[in-house]
Amino acid sequence: MKKSVAIIGGGPSGLMAAEHLAGKGHAVTVYDAMPTVGRKFLLAGKSGLNITHAEDYARFVTRFGAANDRLRPVLDLMTPTAIRNWAAGLGTETFVGSSGRIFPKAMKASPLLRAWLRRLEGMGVIVLTRHRWTGFDGDALLFDTPEGSKRVAADATLLALGGASWPKLGSTAAWVPLLQASGVDVTALRPANCGFDCDFSDSFDSRFSGHPVKSVKATSTAGTTQGEFVISRGGIEGSLIYAHSAALRDVLDQEGHAALTLDLTPGRTAEKLSADLARQDRKASFSTRLKKAANLDKVKIALLREVRTDANQLDPDGLASLIKALPLTVNRPRPIEEAISTAGGVALEAIDERFMLKSRPGTFIAGEMLDWEAPTGGYLLTACFATGIAAARGIDQWRTAPDG
Numbered sequence: 001m002k003k004s005v006a007i008i009g010g011g012p013s014g015l016m017a018a019e020h021l022a023g024k025g026h027a028v029t030v031y032d033a034m035p036t037v038g039r040k041f042l043l044a045g046k047s048g049l050n051i052t053h054a055e056d057y058a059r060f061v062t063r064f065g066a067a068n069d070r071l072r073p074v075l076d077l078m079t080p081t082a083i084r085n086w087a088a089g090l091g092t093e094t095f096v097g098s099s100g101r102i103f104p105k106a107m108k109a110s111p112l113l114r115a116w117l118r119r120l121e122g123m124g125v126i127v128l129t130r131h132r133w134t135g136f137d138g139d140a141l142l143f144d145t146p147e148g149s150k151r152v153a154a155d156a157t158l159l160a161l162g163g164a165s166w167p168k169l170g171s172t173a174a175w176v177p178l179l180q181a182s183g184v185d186v187t188a189l190r191p192a193n194c195g196f197d198c199d200f201s202d203s204f205d206s207r208f209s210g211h212p213v214k215s216v217k218a219t220s221t222a223g224t225t226q227g228e229f230v231i232s233r234g235g236i237e238g239s240l241i242y243a244h245s246a247a248l249r250d251v252l253d254q255e256g257h258a259a260l261t262l263d264l265t266p267g268r269t270a271e272k273l274s275a276d277l278a279r280q281d282r283k284a285s286f287s288t289r290l291k292k293a294a295n296l297d298k299v300k301i302a303l304l305r306e307v308r309t310d311a312n313q314l315d316p317d318g319l320a321s322l323i324k325a326l327p328l329t330v331n332r333p334r335p336i337e338e339a340i341s342t343a344g345g346v347a348l349e350a351i352d353e354r355f356m357l358k359s360r361p362g363t364f365i366a367g368e369m370l371d372w373e374a375p376t377g378g379y380l381l382t383a384c385f386a387t388g389i390a391a392a393r394g395i396d397q398w399r400t401a402p403d404g
Helices: 012-023 041-046 065-075 080-087 110-122 173-182 202-208 239-257 270-278 286-294 298-307 318-322 381-400
Strands: 004-008 028-030 094-096 101-104 124-126 132-137 141-143 148-152 156-158 186-190 213-219 223-232 235-237 258-261 328-330 342-346 362-366
Touching: 004 012, 012 028, 041 110, 065 381, 080 094, 080 101, 094 173, 094 318, 101 173, 110 124, 110 286, 132 173, 148 270, 156 381, 173 186, 186 239, 213 239, 213 298, 223 239, 223 342, 235 239, 235 328, 239 258, 270 318, 286 298, 298 318, 298 328, 328 381
Parallel strands: 004 028, 004 156, 028 124, 156 362
Antiparallel strands: 094 101, 132 141, 141 148, 186 342, 213 223, 213 258, 223 235, 258 328
16 A cells, blocks of 8 residues: 655755655645745746756765765755756756856756646646645644645655745745644754855945946955955855855854955955056046056945945055955845745754654655755755656655554
């Protein structure tokens, strides 16, 4: 007789678990509060779905911070190569971009999701939308539905409800108090891969909000990376900022203040820059001298002046040093609702090796609900896929064991 599995959450983790469990002969039903599944997955694919990353696998598995050791064997279940093969099996060919990130050739998530849902339907997976999970009733699950409240009994349950970013897409973190009420240890959710507020002047804000700052190096406790970011209203955001967001957030939490050090001319040494600045006509405007000597554009020059209002009074050596190491103070992360992902969640110590809650046998956790984080670049989605498979394997092992 088939074992029934209720999967709550129709994102990448839940759908990957559904595919694995249906393939093992289980009767799988996916419940989602939204009118359709995979909404955040689709949003991630609007500008090109970054499905995984092609960097050396030994380096890839170190991208998950404090959760590295716990996730390493899990990632082996769904490596970047395996993800590309899985996507190809759904008719989605992928390619490696110049940054090493891997995208579907169609640069969209919708064709992949449609093919995936067709496959799941063919495997007998039932998807019920507009079913909002409201908690437990003993061993049963409670849902609010358009037809009223519903009580569901299943042989096993997988919770894959996501974190707290982009709540309008379904990740509301409403599950936190429900699990805490059941004695589950949940680490406070915090923004990850997020922008930051800065004390920019009104004039800088109004003039440069939305402008990219290109070809810079950024240094924090996370190390040094090169790329670009965007001046947002009152702050900064973009891929280069996201690479340092966890480090900046943690320093802010610990010390109350943090700064990102920017090299505005990564291809030039301070000595060369100083010499070029010294050759400029002191009668020329500050902007003209910076443009000719350092090739700085308007936004970089304005940013320099925002950080040091007396920058134009510095001698060539001092100005070159500032350009090569501009300390940009960040005040706070942007709200968690705006973050790409979240840190925190169900403590890894609260689940066993099968991804089952120690305090609730038969209830498993996967995806961003768990306390791990990773940078953008395909790492987040890869780990969501992989933890979905790990939890599905755990359910299968638990339900088919003699005492399951």
